[in-house]
Structure formats: structure tokens, C-alpha cells
Amino acid sequence: MKNIETVCKKIFKLAKGAxxxxxAEIRTGALTRFAxxxxxxxxxxxxxxxxVRLLDDGRSAKINFNQADDDSLKLAVASGLEILKKQKxxxxxxPLAKPRALQAGKNLYFRETAELTPLYRAEKAAELxxxxxxxxxxxxxxxxxxxxxxxxxxxxxxxxxxxxxxxxHGVTVRDRDGFGWAEYPAHDVNEIPFARLNDTAxxxxxxxxxxxxIKPGKYTVIMEPQxxxxxxSYLAVYGFGGQIYNEGRSFIxxxxxxxxxxxxxxxxxNALDGAAAGMPFDYEGQPRRKAALIEKGVVxxxxxxxxxxxxxxxASTGHALxxxxxxxxxxxNLSIKPGQGRLExxxxxxxxxxxxxxxxxxxxxxxxxxxxTGMTRNGTFMVENGRxxxxxxxxxxxxxxxxxxxxxxxxxxxxxxxxxxxxxxxxAFRIAGFNxxxxxxx
Amino acid sequence: xxKLASKAIEVAQKHKAEFGDIRxxxxxxxNLGVKNGEISALTDQSTLGYGIRVLCGGAWGFAxxxxxxxxxxxxxxxxxxxxxxxxxxxxxxxxxxxxxxxYRDFWQTPFLKDPFAVPIETKLGLLFRLxxxxxxxxxxxxxxSELRFIRERQWHMTTDGSRIEQVLLSSGxxxxxxxVEKGDVQTRSYPCTHGGQTLxxxxxxxxxMNMEDHAERVAAEAVxxxxxxxxxxxVKDLIISGxxxxxxxxxxxxxxxxxxxxxxxxxxxxxxxxATTEKLNKFRYGSPIVNLVADATLPGGLATAGYDDDAxxxxxxxxxxxxxxxxxxxNREFCVKIGKERSWGxxxxxxxxxxxxxxxxxxxxxxxxxxxxxxxGEVRDxxxxxxxxxWSIDQKRLNFQFGCEIGWLIKNGKKTKMxxxxxxxxxxxxxxxSCDAIADHRDWRLWGVANCGKGQPGQTAMMCxxxxxxxxxxxxxxxxx
Numbered sequence: 001m002k003n004i005e006t007v008c009k010k011i012f013k014l015a016k017g018a019x020x021x022x023x024a025e026i027r028t029g030a031l032t033r034f035a036x037x038x039x040x041x042x043x044x045x046x047x048x049x050x051x052v053r054l055l056d057d058g059r060s061a062k063i064n065f066n067q068a069d070d071d072s073l074k075l076a077v078a079s080g081l082e083i084l085k086k087q088k089x090x091x092x093x094x095p096l097a098k099p100r101a102l103q104a105g106k107n108l109y110f111r112e113t114a115e116l117t118p119l120y121r122a123e124k125a126a127e128l129x130x131x132x133x134x135x136x137x138x139x140x141x142x143x144x145x146x147x148x149x150x151x152x153x154x155x156x157x158x159x160x161x162x163x164x165x166x167x168x169h170g171v172t173v174r175d176r177d178g179f180g181w182a183e184y185p186a187h188d189v190n191e192i193p194f195a196r197l198n199d200t201a202x203x204x205x206x207x208x209x210x211x212x213x214i215k216p217g218k219y220t221v222i223m224e225p226q227x228x229x230x231x232x233s234y235l236a237v238y239g240f241g242g243q244i245y246n247e248g249r250s251f252i253x254x255x256x257x258x259x260x261x262x263x264x265x266x267x268x269x270n271a272l273d274g275a276a277a278g279m280p281f282d283y284e285g286q287p288r289r290k291a292a293l294i295e296k297g298v299v300x301x302x303x304x305x306x307x308x309x310x311x312x313x314x315a316s317t318g319h320a321l322x323x324x325x326x327x328x329x330x331x332x333n334l335s336i337k338p339g340q341g342r343l344e345x346x347x348x349x350x351x352x353x354x355x356x357x358x359x360x361x362x363x364x365x366x367x368x369x370x371x372x373t374g375m376t377r378n379g380t381f382m383v384e385n386g387r388x389x390x391x392x393x394x395x396x397x398x399x400x401x402x403x404x405x406x407x408x409x410x411x412x413x414x415x416x417x418x419x420x421x422x423x424x425x426x427x428a429f430r431i432a433g434f435n436x437x438x439x440x441x442x
Numbered sequence: 443x444x445k446l447a448s449k450a451i452e453v454a455q456k457h458k459a460e461f462g463d464i465r466x467x468x469x470x471x472x473n474l475g476v477k478n479g480e481i482s483a484l485t486d487q488s489t490l491g492y493g494i495r496v497l498c499g500g501a502w503g504f505a506x507x508x509x510x511x512x513x514x515x516x517x518x519x520x521x522x523x524x525x526x527x528x529x530x531x532x533x534x535x536x537x538x539x540x541x542x543x544x545y546r547d548f549w550q551t552p553f554l555k556d557p558f559a560v561p562i563e564t565k566l567g568l569l570f571r572l573x574x575x576x577x578x579x580x581x582x583x584x585x586x587s588e589l590r591f592i593r594e595r596q597w598h599m600t601t602d603g604s605r606i607e608q609v610l611l612s613s614g615x616x617x618x619x620x621x622v623e624k625g626d627v628q629t630r631s632y633p634c635t636h637g638g639q640t641l642x643x644x645x646x647x648x649x650x651m652n653m654e655d656h657a658e659r660v661a662a663e664a665v666x667x668x669x670x671x672x673x674x675x676x677v678k679d680l681i682i683s684g685x686x687x688x689x690x691x692x693x694x695x696x697x698x699x700x701x702x703x704x705x706x707x708x709x710x711x712x713x714x715x716x717a718t719t720e721k722l723n724k725f726r727y728g729s730p731i732v733n734l735v736a737d738a739t740l741p742g743g744l745a746t747a748g749y750d751d752d753a754x755x756x757x758x759x760x761x762x763x764x765x766x767x768x769x770x771x772x773n774r775e776f777c778v779k780i781g782k783e784r785s786w787g788x789x790x791x792x793x794x795x796x797x798x799x800x801x802x803x804x805x806x807x808x809x810x811x812x813x814x815x816x817x818x819g820e821v822r823d824x825x826x827x828x829x830x831x832x833w834s835i836d837q838k839r840l841n842f843q844f845g846c847e848i849g850w851l852i853k854n855g856k857k858t859k860m861x862x863x864x865x866x867x868x869x870x871x872x873x874x875x876s877c878d879a880i881a882d883h884r885d886w887r888l889w890g891v892a893n894c895g896k897g898q899p900g901q902t903a904m905m906c907x908x909x910x911x912x913x914x915x916x917x918x919x920x921x922x923x
Contacts, residue, residue, distance in 0.1 A: 031899050035707045039529040043504040043899070044521060045795040047491070064487035066508050079486065086563045088570070092480050118528035126532045140710040142898050172710045247584050248622045326475055326482040326586065360713070361834045365845045366863060368627040371923050373843050375836040396834070396841055396867070399923035435923045438867055440841035
């Protein structure tokens with residue numbers, strides 16, 4: 001791939017007098033998928049994508065393309081300028097952002113992770129599959145890795161560049177009618193505890209054999225970090241997006257500074273450092289700020305981009321998505337503050353409850369109160385008198401999450417990285433009175 | 443383009459691949475959106491690239507790239523071969539593909555008006571007019587309208603000798619109105635939710651929707667929902683219409699009948715299926731009036747093409763016949779595992795950078811013979827629901843729960859009061875087993891699903907589901923937390 005900066009300069013030149021913004025993303029990725037103890041799919045991809053936004057006299061146009069030779073650039077930008085001419089003026093259109101000082105951010109690029117071979121990935125799949133075969137279990141899962149480089153530049157002087165790598169090991173194990181699961185995403189492959197993940201999934205699968213059906217109803221629920229993260233990501237995204245807030249569609253509207261949730265719940269969005277770090281700037285090249293969303297149950301503020309901040313008469317927190325955006329800014333680097341003790345301590349302190357490994361197919365019923373539904377999956381257990389007593393058949397929940405996270409009884413002291421909509425770090429939670437509304441047959 | 447593609451075939455053959463193919467894909471997408479009087483989307487996207495698949499030593503490898511030179515294509519093919527070699531580390535037996543004749547053909551979506559030739563100002567003009575009509579109602583807080591067009595040109599070459607060129611075209615549009623009152627948010631959409639209605643075809647698809655004729659009604663209904671009663675909880679007869687029935691078909695039959703899921707190959711992500719292979723031609727999936735037909739030849743269907751991405755010619759087949767499980771969505775690899783010597787042809791990839799996987803084809807509920815008025819007239823205590831808002835189903839496709847935009851109570855054969863936030867829940871075969879009437883062909887129409895996610899890495903596919911409103915007896919409704 002040609003130097004991105006050179007391509008940007010060529011595009012700016014072709015844009016003539018128009019304001020011009022380029023978002024360029026170069027990606028390589030590979031994924032080895034296994035099922036039934038064999039590799040079932042093994043893929044690699046590489047791509048270079050350019051998104052160019054042109055603004056002139058209150059008008060805007062956007063073109064995306066992936067061929068960056070001179071002829072293709074000329075053609076693409078010329079078509080953008082042609083679209084631009086035919087626009088109506090938009091009085092609300094903001095000019096492009098001016099350059100602002102950016103923090104370096106946390107190093108998230110690890111060359112070894114970017115360059116893992118197909119054989120390495122296959123071997124990671126084989127380690128679990130061999131162990132499963134020996135014990136009559138069946139392995140499913142993926143191991144993936146890749147790298148990306150993203151540049152946001154405009155002809156007013158913004159030039160922001162970020163690169164990162166990723167690797168993720170996600171495994172599901174079947175043991176007759178029992179299922180177990182574990183997953184760990186990381187920027188550095190050396191952080192992934194492969195053996196622990198494999199052992200966890202295998203042990204859970206064995207422990208969840210012959211599940212019993214229990215009556216749906218309200219139970220204390222102990223959610224492992226991945227299960228809690230699934231629900232909390234909805235709470236954050238549908239509650240704390242600046243545009244959703246400005247439109248009066250969030251549960252935090254009119255509630256800033258008020259205690260709406262449990263004092264055990266604190267959430268911040270932090271792309272700059274910590275366990276959920278990411279790109280230290282947004283898609284307009286503006287600096288990301290740490291944003292407290294909830295502190296000890298008190299609603300602090302939504303996140304903003306330049307546009308929603310202007311509408312709300314406040315400052316941008318640097319959370320712009322590529323513009324124009326119909327959903328507006330959302331928090332994508334969520335750190336949920338850990339509490340005390342381990343998951344086992346949460347179980348020990350439970351008189352009667354349900355332990356959930358993972359939720360499946362979660363979705364919103366009423367976005368404005370974050371009322372959700374979804375199923376349990378891959379290891380659901382009854383907890384009685386402080387210990388796991390038997391596996392249970394999967395259950396569907398239907399629950400208002402604002403109410404549920406107002407009833408937090410305990411938060412574990414260990415937050416783990418979770419693959420969510422963005423980066424996320426989350427501990428385990430215990431919540432009282434969680435509504436399981438129906439059950440299924442396995 | 444076939445000259446460039448032939449480089450990959452040459453490399454695959456040189457390395458003695460049992461099978462290899464390359465799909466060169468040129469795609470153009472245009473998305474336009476207006477929200478509350480401002481442009482919320484205006485994107486014109488063009489991509490060009492290729493995906494190369496090889497079956498080497500009995501195992502698969504896939505690699506994609508977008509550098510359009512013979513050297514880069516050859517390098518990408520070699521990368522796919524190296525990946526296939528690594529796959530051999532963990533295999534149970536050699537992958538075998540069902541036979542399919544070699545084709546040399548050109549196929550394209552029929553259309554009347556090229557949507558990319560329609561001026562941008564015409565498209566934005568329509569969206570701004572819709573926006574103004576919606577916001578004429580002062581209680582509407584958010585008005586959104588969208589148009590989208592996709593043209594995908596494919597050059598597909600296989601080591602079997604197939605050389606297929608296809609041009610697939612789709613057009614879609616929708617609008618919605620959201621009213622906010624005392625913390626309650628209610629939305630109505632037209633013609634449906636989830637990115638609206640998309641069908642194969644050109645600008646005529648947009649014209650046929652007559653969107654402006656419906657804007658004021660939809661805005662008024664969004665406002666009226668605030669004063670509507672909540673959906674009652676209990677067990678009631680249920681009539682499903684609009685794109686809700688399409689999504690019911692999609693989630694509880696479409697995905698459940700994907701043979702890769704059935705065989706466990708999706709277990710690590712989307713899950714598996716209760717519709718296991720020993721049930722084929724035996725299992726009662728629904729009542730005897732339930733006939734669900736997969737059809738890659740269906741006019742207007744988003745999964746309609748001359749050939750799938752396995753280079754298998756388009757077909758039409760039953761998934762459920764007279765209520766009995768009768769077929770699956772297949773590719774050339776998995777159909778062999780159920781003893782079928784030819785794939786039904788439902789294998790597709792998202793763009794150039796993804797490997798083809800088993801996908802839902804166009805899947806439709808065949809119309810019944812009951813006029814809609816009678817469908818409603820025969821209900822003593824029921825509810826009618828329209829347009830999906832929320833969807834969730836378990837990993838074996840049994841326990842589902844859906845939420846809809848709007849509902850109406852049915853009392854003694856009459857559609858009466860509007861209700862808000864309607865939901866229903868069921869278990870797939872029991873639910874389809876409770877279907878006792880399907881409206882006739884006069885109310886049958888095609889609904890597009892333009893955003894079906896599946897696979898790892900994630901892929902999006904499009905398909906259609908035809909249906910007319912159907913009645914289900916004694917369904918659990920009104921679940922809320």
C-alpha cells in the first residue's frame with residue numbers, strides 16, 4: 001500500500017477549493033474457525049479503504065472507494081465534487097474540524113500479533129480439539145488476529161494516525177448435552193491465557209451436562225463478566241450517546257447529577273489508557289477525553305461530538321463517528337469499575353440464584369428504558385446456599401436494565417477484557433430480582 | 443476481468459487443488475438519508491477486489507485482496523494455498539464437493555430504471571419532502587428517511603470450468619417518525635423497520651412504495667401510540683402481518699434450516715439448530731397448511747441470481763411441505779453429508795473479502811385460501827401485530843420473542859383498539875403448529891431483509907421473505923420486564 005499521507009495530499013489537491021476530510025483504513029486480518037474438532041474455515045483478508053468528505057458553502061458529499069491509483073482517485077473525487085454541486089445548502093452543517101493537540105495514547109500495536117501464521121492459528125485450534133477428543137468432548141471456536149492502521153486527515157491541518165493489532169481466542173465445548181464457553185480478546189497475543197480458556201470451557205461443558213428445567217421467575221442473578229458486559233454495553237450506548245440524549249430518547253434525559261443506579265456501579269469511557277483503551281482521537285481527528293458516565297450510581301453526562309455538543313451547548317468529548325452519522329456519538333471504550341473479591345465470592349454470598357456464563361441474542365424492547373430480552377447460553381447453573389448445585393436449562397430474560405442495575409448487590413474485583421461494540425473491561429455482577437420470563441428445551 | 447481471474451485458477455491448478463475459484467467483485471453502493479431536515483447520510487461507495495478459495499489436500503483455504511494486478515492475484519492464491527495446508531493439521535477426512543456442471547453464462551437482475559442514473563437531487567428531493575410531511579405533525583421529535591442502492595458485478599471462475607458473470611441490483615427505502623412524550627418513545631415506520639423495504643430491481647422499487655402517500659398517517663400513528671394502552675399480557679390468538687411475519691420466517695425457519703448450523707458448524711457463534719438431519723421428511727414443523735418454499739429464481743428476491751457463489755444454478759425447493767421439514771439451505775460441501783449429490787444452491791459471500799457460506803435463500807410462506815377479513819373475523823379474543831421492533835431467539839432456534847411497532851386488539855371478529863409495545867413469545871414447532879389460517883394471495887407480498895448477519899468474520903447477506911398475514915392460536919403475548 002502506498003503511503004497514506006501521500007494519498008491524502010493527492011486527494012486534497014484534487015478537492016480544489018473544497019474542504020476535504022479523508023478517513024483511510026488499512027486492515028489485514030485472519031481467522032481460523034473450528035467445529036466438530038476439525039478446522040472448518042480458514043481465511044485471511046487485506047483491504048485499504050478510503051472515505052472522503054467534501055464540504056463547500058454549506059453543502060457536503062461523501063465518497064468511499066478502495067482503489068488509490070491516480071486515475072481512480074481523480075475519478076472518485078470528481079464524482080464527489082459533482083454530487084457536491086447538486087446539494088441544497090444545509091444551514092446546520094459544521095465546517096471541518098481544526099487541528100487540536102492529541103495525546104499519544106496507549107501502545108496497542110504488537111508486531112508479533114500482526115504476523116501470526118496460519119500454522120500458529122491451526123495449532124491453537126488443535127490444542128483444544130486434541131484435549132476434547134481424548135475426553136469425548138467436541139471443540140468449536142475461532143482464533144483470529146490482525147492489524148489496522150487508521151488515519152483521519154483534513155485540508156485544515158488535521159492529521160491523526162492510529163494503529164493497533166488484535167488477537168482473540170473464543171472457544172465453545174460440547175459435552176453431550178452440556179456446553180461451556182470462554183473468550184479473551186487482546187491487542188497482544190501473549191496476554192491470551194489459552195490453557196485457562198480451554199480448561200474453563202471444558203470444565204463448564206462437563207458441569208452443565210443433564211441440565212434441569214426450572215420455573216421462570218425473578219431470581220438473584222450472578223453474571224460472569226461477559227454476560228454483564230453484554231447488558232451494560234446497551235445501557236451505555238443507548239443511554240449516553242449525545243444525539244440520543246439531545247433527542248430526548250435516553251433514560252438519562254433530565255436526570256444528570258441524579259442517582260438512578262446502584263452505588264456499586266461506576267462506568268467511564270476511556271480510550272486513552274486502561275483496559276479498554278483504543279484510538280486516542282475520534283473520526284474527526286479530535287482528541288478523545290475520558291468521560292465519566294456513571295459514578296457510584298449517579299448519572300454524570302453523555303458523550304458528544306462537535307455537532308451534538310453545539311446543540312447541547314457544551315464541549316465535545318471527542319466521540320464522533322464518521323460524519324454524517326444518524327446515530328451520533330456513542331461511548332465505545334467502556335471501563336466498568338471493579339468492586340471486591342472474586343466471582344467465587346459472589347457465588348458464596350448467594351442464598352439462591354442463577355449463575356450465567358453468557359447471554360445470547362440480546363436485544364432491546366424499549367430503548368428509552370433499556371428494557372431488553374435475551375437467552376442464557378453455554379453454562380447456566382443454580383446456586384444455592386453459596387455453591388453451584390446443578391445446571392439448568394437455558395432461560396430467557398425480559399428486564400428493564402435501568403431497574404436491574406439499580407439492584408446490584410455485589411461487583412467482583414476482577415475486570416476482564418470483553419469483545420463488545422468497542423473495547424470493554426468488565427467485572428462480574430450479582431443483581432437481585434432479575435426477571436427470567438420463559439425457558440427453552442435444552 | 444476474467445483474464446485477471448484466470449491467474450488464480452492457473453495457480454490453483456498448478457498446486458493440484460481439487461477445487462479452486464475466484465470471485466472478482468465490483469460493488470457500488472449509494473446511501474442517502476435525511477433526519478430532521480438535515481442530511482444524515484450521503485455516501486457513494488465503490489469497491490473492487492477478489493476472494494480466492496482453494497480446496498487443497500482435502501482442506502480449505504481462503505484469501506482476499508484488492509490490488510488488481512496479476513502478481514497480486516497470484517500471491518493471494520498462494521496465500522490461500524498456504525492456509526489450506528495449515529487447515530490440514532486438524533481434519534477428520536477430505537472435504538468432498540457435490541458435482542455441479544460447468545456454466546458459461548451472464549445473468550443480471552431485471553430492472554426498469556437504473557437507480558444510479560437517477561439524479562442525486564431527485565433522491566434528496568423525495569427525502570426532504572418526506573421529512574417535511576412527517577414533521578408537519580409537531581409532536582414528531584425525530585423524522586428519518588432513507589434510500590439505498592447496491593449494484594454488485596461479479597466475475598466468478600472455477601477450476602471446474604465455470605465462468606459466470608452476474609450483475610445484481612437492489613433498491614430500498616423507508617421512513618420513520620418518532621414521538622417522545624413523558625419519557626415514552628414511540629416509532630412508526632413505512633413500509634417496514636430494519637432499514638426499510640429493499641427488493642431486487644431499480645428505481646421502480648422506490649416509486650412503487652408511494653412513500654409520500656403514507657407519511658402523514660405514519661406520523662399520526664406514532665403520536666397516537668402514546669395514548670394507546672399497553673399490550674395486555676396473556677394467551678391470545680395472534681395475527682401477524684407486515685415485515686414481522688417475514689422476520690418470524692427468517693429467524694425460526696430460515697436460520698434453523700441452514701445446513702451448516704444444523705451440522706454444528708456455527709456452534710461457536712450464532713448457534714446450531716433443533717431441525718437436525720434425522721428429522722428430514724419426518725418432523726412436523728408446523729400445521730399441514732404451512733408451506734415454506736426457498737426460491738433463488740423469485741422475481742424481486744434479494745437472493746435471486748442465476749447462480750450462487752458455489753457456481754450452482756438457481757433452484758426452487760421446499761423447506762417445509764404440508765407442515766413437514768423437507769429441505770435445507772445448502773452449499774456443495776455440506777449437502778454431501780446428508781447424502782445429497784447436488785446442492786440446492788444457497789451459498790453466498792458478502793463482497794469480495796469474505797468466503798462463501800451457507801445462507802438463507804429467498805424463503806416464503808405460501809399463501810393460504812382465507813380472505814384477510816375472515817382471518818380477523820374468526821377471532822374472538824386476539825391481537826394483530828405489525829412491523830418488527832425487537833427480535834431474539836435461542837441458539838437452537840426454538841425459544842423466540844419478538845416485539846412489534848404496533849398492535850390492535852381483536853374482539854369478536856373486529857379489529858378494535860390500538861395497543862403499544864406489543865410482544866409475543868413461543869417455541870418454534872409449537873408456534874408454527876398453531877397456524878390455522880393464512881391469508882390468500884391478494885395480501886401476499888415480498889419483504890426484504892437487507893441486513894442478515896452471520897459467520898465469523900461477520901458477513902451480511904440479503905434475502906426476501908414473501909408472506910400474507912397468518913393466524914396463530916393461543917400465543918403468549920405481552921411480555922415485559
